[in-house]
Amino acid sequence: MVRAKLAKYWVAGVAVLSLLGGVIAPNSQAAAPITLSIWTYGNVIDPVLVAQYEKLHPGITIVAKKSDLDGNAQALRYALPSSAVPDIAAIEISYMGEFRNYTQYLTDLATLTPSASTLKANYLSWRWNDMVADSGQVLGIPTDVGGLAVAYRVDLFKKAGLPTAPAAVSALWPTWDQYIATGKKYVAKEKGKAFIDIAQTIYTAVVNQGSQKYYDNSGNLVYSSNPNIQAAFNYTAAASQAGLGTNVAQYSPDWNVGLNKGLYATVLAPAWMLEYIKQYAPKTAGLWNIATLPGSAGNQGGSALTIPTHAAHPQEAWDFIRWYTSAAQQKFEFIHNLTFPTVTALYSDPAVGGLKDSFFNNAPVGKIYSDSVNAVQPFELGKKDRLIDSTIGQALSRVQLGKQLPQAAWTQAMSDINRAIN
């Protein structure tokens, strides 16, 4: 009896083993399971697309670690020289000028197969070049670009006796001077309301319309002498002093309430901010429309995906990056998150370049944003972009709060930057 039982187990055991063998055999031909790690921030990496990629590639698991923009950059500074690096790292435009100097820590994607240089023609050229090192290595593939336009409240414009059709509104402000003049008229009529949510956002918009920012093409610091920086500062200070904006911080809870209550007649909105407005001010649906930015060209933000030199799975990382930044996925992201694509072929795609959004009164968002990013002139990014941006931002906030006059704020910003970068 006992022996019979043992025999039964024996047979069962053999059966299980052979079954396992049958299962294991074909798998041992395929690649072993791999975990790809990504360090990212904000909504650069869309979890829906990640799940889709995992389904398409059994055996690949993707783990995305999300921090804030500055924290992500700081973690990379420490990690890159070591072996404790992710397979893929997202880098924001304000840090590209720093990271693209470190060709020893980031993989030249042109040396991988297929070479990144075969992809170059697909992407918006100035965004592509932002992650190309001075010595020519391609260190990152651009995932998205900000674009910039003016979202305005049709109802508030009507109430103030301003035109409401996008073309007529855009015609109000071909220049920043005219934008500010319109704002002055508006706040004179509508007491207690703001023409723009935050006047300081004008600064970034004007700066990104120049052909030079804080560095010249040979990498010398020109932040104090570049006339466009000075102009951006002056426009912003003028708007602040005329009382066009509010004192709150963008994306703060107080700012959100203002958005819902119709406190701001206009918002300078990168494409991805439209999605934010939809989520945080859902009741304002249909009250918005979109006009072009004074000076038309505009950008704010944007990211790139890179592969650290010491990454464990560079080839798999490269396969993912190519898939993730390709036209199909960028199209998906634009339709779902309104992050604007860097693949130029999409600008003429009816689903992207032709996209209209009912939340914004069927404004042709696709066309407006593709026009704005196409008009951007390339400029040299530099190592201290983030620091200079935020120090001048502090100065402009002091002007906004009436703590300092523009000239004094500018002088202090220059000495603060000088102290901080040396």
Next chain:
Amino acid sequence: MASKRSTIAPKHKGDKWGLLYVSPFFVIFGIFGLLPILFTVYVSFFHWDPLAGHNFIGLENFRNLFTDPYFYRAVRNTFSIFLISFLPQTVLALLLANFLANPHLKGKVFWRTVLLVPWVTSILSVAIIFSELFGQNYGMVNVAMRYLGLSHLGIHNINWVGQTIPSHIAIASMIIYRNLGYASLIYLASMLAIPRDLYESASLDGASKLQQFRYVTIPQLKNTLTFMLIVGTIGGLQTFLEPLTYGGVQGGDSRQFSTLALYLYEQIIINNKLGYAAAIGVAITILTVIISGVNFFVTRRISGSDS
């Protein structure tokens, strides 16, 4: 001689075993406490960028620190926020503890548990909620002030982020919110240890409840109060997450609420100057040692005059 040796030898042996037993603490402290401190001191002599490399610059970081107006502003802010939070917190905690020490209070366990809820709440969510309360246009604090008619006194639409003292008050209120329950429980514990006959004889002498609190409870809590002061100053010198979440890494447009720890963090994350950040870290350590020393000295004097 022989007998002397025999008494000493086992004692030494015991010491050695004792050292072995306490060694885990020293090993762990050495790795996670002492080593980082020594490395911080080392880094403070360098210009240090994790990517670009580092070079020895001697005392330059410290020379820059002593002439850095923003460092002094951070010192000022740190102490200002500490005072604005610590003084009201102590008064409130004593009152709360006195209330909870009442032997006739119903639901003691419930109240004591409720007090600890803010202590276990994440600082991040506290800061987010408080930023909402202190919003300039639609924040509840400003709205409440409007309803109370404070605008007639010229107090209206306070910018709780942009202005120095209001921002300190807002940040201090977060700190009070978090620490109040914990402080109350510490005071409560030592209040319950006060012999009841002291109160009985006081009431026999005709002392009112208020007088009992003033002349019996407070003097009996002296040691606890000094302990809380020392722990509070050390914690106050490290104020970091509240101002960071409240208004960003630079502590406001004129660094009106940049604390020492926040200024250190800014040097790392925005300026990428690790050596300078390390020098600030060393300065914080020295400040902490000095203040703890002063506290200790004062405590000794007080307890000395007591006996």
